[in-house]
Amino acid sequence: MISQLPPEILYAIMEYVEGPDLLFWSLANKLFYQKFSLFRKLHNLKVTKFWPSLHLYCDPSSKYYFMYPDSDKDNRKLLIQLFDIFDHCPFIFHHVYIGSQMFIKVADRLPRNKYLHLVIETNTDYEELGNVLEKDVVSHIFINEYFEDNETMIILRHMQKLKRLNTLELDYYLPYGGGYDDETDIDSKILKDLIPHSSIKQLSLVERCVSEYGASLLASQLQFTLITKLDLTGNCIKDQGAIAIAKELPRTFITDLKLGSNHITGQGATAIAEVLHQSSVIELNLSSNEISSAGLKSLAGSLKKSKLKRLFIYDNQFSTDQLYILFESLPGSQIEYLSFSEFKDQKTIDSFNANLWKSNLKTIHYQTATNGLKELLESACKSKLEVMSIQGSEIKYGDEEAAIIGNYINKLPIHTLNLHNSAMSTNGLNFLFKNLTSKTLKTLRINQREYDRFDSAGIHEVFKHLGHTHLTNLSIEGTALDDEFLCGIADGIIGSRLRQLSLSRNAGFTVQGILNFTKLMLKSKLSILLFDYCIQQKAVDDETKKKLREILFGSNLHFRGLFINK
Structure with a gap:
């Protein structure tokens, strides 16, 4: 072999x-x-x-x-x-x-x-493609080209004979001058004849000019397919297209429906909400549309009767102070993942915190003001959460917030904690690590908002605490840390349980500093070391390549990053 x-x-x-x-x-x-x-x-x-x-x-x-x-x-x-x-x-x-x-x-x-897995791009030889398709060895076709009639027929001729074909993915095509209408929506006209009775289970048409009429054409054929995943993100199906799809949902096998960025209003959202309990849909993405408060209310009212486990509803036209309607519907529903826009009003904050521990939520991305942080963590301690992301927007999570999180971190049931837009200093990070004894928490990701908050000279004392934690995955990104920081954390990493370490998007490392640190990490338990977007230079010289190969020779360490093009 x-x-x-x-x-x-x-x-x-x-x-x-x-x-x-x-x-x-x-x-x-x-x-x-x-x-x-x-x-x-x-x-x-x-x-x-x-x-x-x-x-x-x-x-x-x-x-x-x-x-x-x-x-x-x-x-x-x-x-x-x-x-x-x-x-x-x-x-x-x-x-x-x-x-x-x-x-x-x-x-x-x-x-x-x-x-x-066939990737059809520029300069594809469609006659040759037909010869390959004839052999029925294709499971996934990816196309980012515009269909021409003669080219399309090559695929159409074989589609229903491709028993192994599972996924058809058409990605990003906008005609000259842009626009979405019946003239530019070529894909839907073709696919309505292509997908019935085929073996396709996943159909993706992302930014392919699918119009209201095109969505209706596709919807009319869905009941004759085996499709379980339908992705129409970034098109213009509007309410008419959403209503057409909703009408057919109960007669389909669709479990994953993505309709983000399609100019859908409350009317289209309501049509989908009304049939969710009759459908097999467990993931629904209606983000970045034009859904009103009425549409939000309809979706919230459908949660307890539906099979939905994942719902994406951010960036719509309803006011965020209306999100409490959605949160009050969480208890008794099967929702495990909920993605929503930032909210600040106290009524909505209180509603989320009051309903979190009663719900089946396992993953949340929480972006709101600091005043609800303590109550959020108290509710989270009683919840079923596994992954928790706390993101600051106008506020930044600094040492005060780190102290609050540190007081609850060992009580949380989560295995992953993401802290975005952090502005904690070395003292705040020290408080987290020093108090971290949770056997559940395995992954901690900290993304700094202010580059200069960590003190490279004193960081080695902080990382000594890693040996007492059960972390296996640690990310500290978005700082101005330098080579002194790398030297300071090496002993702590070597004495820890860490399997993956990401120091990506840090602005102060040198090439030699990264190479020296990588050499030291061969003594650790690390299997993955990430340095993406750290050094800005246009080319990597042969000598550096040679040094990196020599360092990694015979090891199990995956190294990624170091150089990016500018």
């Missing part, structure tokens, strides 16, 4: 691996992560036409290979050799970027029970 990888193939791959995003892998790292991966999975993997000629890496957790070959003859030869080596690999081939005739050969050589 991978241990049989010939040196010439290894070196050929190395030649193609360039660019800042690939610096967190260690090429010789225990023979490709104990013989299971060629490259560490990229963070926020994003397909673009700017990738180098060939990438091949594996995500050990999902056991997917990621491949981005080009049409180069040498690449073709190399890929065929790799297929021969991996013929009996227990992995799934995933993410193949269409664009050259080599994919016919790829499909021919694909081992049994493996499948392809």
Whole structure:
């Protein structure tokens, strides 16, 4: 298998691996992560036409290979050799970027029970695409191109024969001049004939000019599909489209419905609310619309009868002081995740705090004034919460708030605490760590709003307390911390239970400081070390690459970040 990888193939791959995003892998790292991966999975993997000629890496957790070959003859030869080596690999081939005739050969050589994820972008050869589709080895098709009739027919001809096809994703297309009307809404006219009786379970049309009429066309066919996830975010279906979809919901298998940013008012929201109890929907996103207080009231009234577990309702036109209507409906509902806009009035604050412990909420992102923080934490201690995010807006969570949180932190049932827009100093952080004995809390993320609040010189005393905590994941981001800080925290990290540490978006580190710290972290229990967006420079020199590889050689440490393009 991978241990049989010939040196010439290894070196050929190395030649193609360039660019800042690939610096967190260690090429010789225990023979490709104990013989299971060629490259560490990229963070926020994003397909673009700017990738180098060939990438091949594996995500050990999902056991997917990621491949981005080009049409180069040498690449073709190399890929065929790799297929021969991996013929009996227990992995799934995933993410193949269409664009050259080599994919016919790829499909021919694909081992049994493996499948392809096709990414259709610019300059796609649609005739070749038809040859690949004919083989029915495709599970996921991603398209960010505008459909032309002759190209569309290539896909239409095969769609109902693609038994492995699970997901069809069309992403971001706006015609010249913009606008949403029946002329620009080409996708809906095509897909209404494509999706019935297909095997598609996930359909995503994000910012694809879907109009009211187009949404109605799609809605009319939903009962004939197996679709469980429908994402129409960023279109213009308005109330007519929302009403059409609502009418069909009880006859569909849809569990995840995303209709954010679609100019839906209270009328459309009410139509959806009225049928939720008859539907299978457990996640509903109506954020960034034009929903009024009447629409909010209808949605709140539907919660206890519905199967909804996740609701996104932020950035709408109802007044935030009306959110208490929604909060009072939480007890007795199945809602576990609720995303809402910031509120400040005391009645709404009191309503949220009074109903939190009676609800089934497991995740909250709470953004409000400081005056409700103590009451919020008291209610949270009696709740079913698992993840809690507290974000300051006009206020900033400084040492006073850190002291309040520290008094409750060991009583909270949560495993993750996120503190955004923090302005706590070294003393505030020390208070949190010194008092943190909770065996439940595993993840703590602190995002500073003021760069200069932490004292690098005194931080080592704070991090000595980490050894007494049960934290496995720590993030301290958005500061002006420097190399002295890295030296100061090293001993505390080494003596802790931490498995993941993020020091991303910190402005004061140098390249050498990060490399020295990474070397020290090989003595720790860390498996992931993140330094995203820390050093601003346009290119990484070969000497630094070499040093990083030498540091990571033979370790289990995933390193990510260090360089960004400016």
